[in-house]
Amino acid sequence: MSYGAMAFSRSSGRNYICAIASPPINIIVFGESGVGKSSIINMLMGEPVAAVSNQAVGCTYESNKFRAIIAGREVMLYDTAGLNEAEAGTVSPEQAVQNLRSLVTELKTVNLLVYCIRGTRFRKIMADNYEMFCNTICGSDRKVPVVLVVTGLENEENMDDWWEYNKVDFDEMEFRGHACITATRGRVFRDGSGYIFQDLYDGSKEKVTRLLEDHAFESSVTIVPPKNTSTSILLLGVAGGPNLGILSSLLRWCKERPILCLLALLFSCGILYMVCLLYLQ
Ligand SMILES: Nc1nc2c(ncn2[C@@H]2O[C@H](COP(=O)(O)OP(=O)(O)OP(=O)(O)O)[C@@H](O)[C@H]2O)c(=O)[nH]1
Numbered sequence: 001m002s003y004g005a006m007a008f009s010r011s012s013g014r015n016y017i018c019a020i021a022s023p024p025i026n027i028i029v030f031g032e033s034g035v036g037k038s039s040i041i042n043m044l045m046g047e048p049v050a051a052v053s054n055q056a057v058g059c060t061y062e063s064n065k066f067r068a069i070i071a072g073r074e075v076m077l078y079d080t081a082g083l084n085e086a087e088a089g090t091v092s093p094e095q096a097v098q099n100l101r102s103l104v105t106e107l108k109t110v111n112l113l114v115y116c117i118r119g120t121r122f123r124k125i126m127a128d129n130y131e132m133f134c135n136t137i138c139g140s141d142r143k144v145p146v147v148l149v150v151t152g153l154e155n156e157e158n159m160d161d162w163w164e165y166n167k168v169d170f171d172e173m174e175f176r177g178h179a180c181i182t183a184t185r186g187r188v189f190r191d192g193s194g195y196i197f198q199d200l201y202d203g204s205k206e207k208v209t210r211l212l213e214d215h216a217f218e219s220s221v222t223i224v225p226p227k228n229t230s231t232s233i234l235l236l237g238v239a240g241g242p243n244l245g246i247l248s249s250l251l252r253w254c255k256e257r258p259i260l261c262l263l264a265l266l267f268s269c270g271i272l273y274m275v276c277l278l279y280l281q
C-alpha cells in the first residue's frame, strides 16, 4: 500500500499520526480482441505475465490486474477482454462491456485509459468503442485521459509515420498522446542469436513507458458510471454487438453535423407534406 501523506490528528486530547492512503494509479488497457493488449502488458512487465494467444479465439476472458513500476512509482495495469469477442467466439460483446463496467465501478478512480488498436486492421468501429468506453462508461465531469497505442507496425519503414498518414481518421476521438509500436519480438533467428524485431520491440517498450509516464500521473478521475444505460445501449455500433451499427453511425453523423441534419429533416418533412397533399387531392 502506498501512502500519499502523513497527517496529525487531535482527538480525545491525544496526538495520532495517521496515514492518508492515496488512491492507486489505475491504468486500463482496452480495445478489440487480438490487437495486442496482453502483449503490451507483458512488454511493460518485462515477462510473460498475461496470456497471449495466436488463435483466432480471444484469449483474455476477464479483467486482470498487474502491478508495475513506471517512473519509480507503483501503478496498476488492467488487461481487459477484447471488445469484439463474439466474432472470436469466447466472451460475448455484452459480457466484455459488462466486464469493463464492473471494472471501473470497482476501481472508483481511473488515471489513464490506453486504447489499443492494430495498425494493420484498424476499422471505423474504433470510434464506437472509444465512445462507448471513454465517454459513456467512464463518463464524468472530468474526462479520464486517453492515449492511443497502435501495434503491428514492425513492417513499416518508420513506425511513427503511421500516425501522420492516419491521424485524420481519429478526428472525433481525443488522445493525450500516442505510440506507434510493435508488441512482438517476432521469430527467433535460425542461429538462436535473438529475435528478428528485438530492437523495434525495445524501442516500443520505451515509447509506451514514456507515454504512461507523461500521462498516468496527471490526476485520478473519480468515475460516476451511467446508472440507466443498459449494456445493449452501450453496445450500439460496437464490433460484434447487435446489428445496430447503422443507427449508431447515423446518430453520430447527426451529432457532428446538426445544421445539415436539420436541413435534411426539413426537406424530408417537405417531401412528406407534398406526398400527403397529392394523396388527399
Ligand atoms: N505482428 C504482430 N503481432 C502482434 C503484435 N502484438 C501482438 N501480436 C500478436 O497478436 C496475437 C494476439 O495478441 P494478444 O496480446 O493476445 O492480444 P489481446 O488484445 O490481448 O487479445 P484478447 O485477449 O483476445 O483480447 C498474439 O499472437 C501476439 O503475439 C504486434 O505488434 N505485431
Ligand SMILES: [Mg+2]
Pocket (backbone or CB within 6 Å): 037, 038, 039, 051, 052, 059, 060, 079, 080
Ligand atoms: Mg489479451
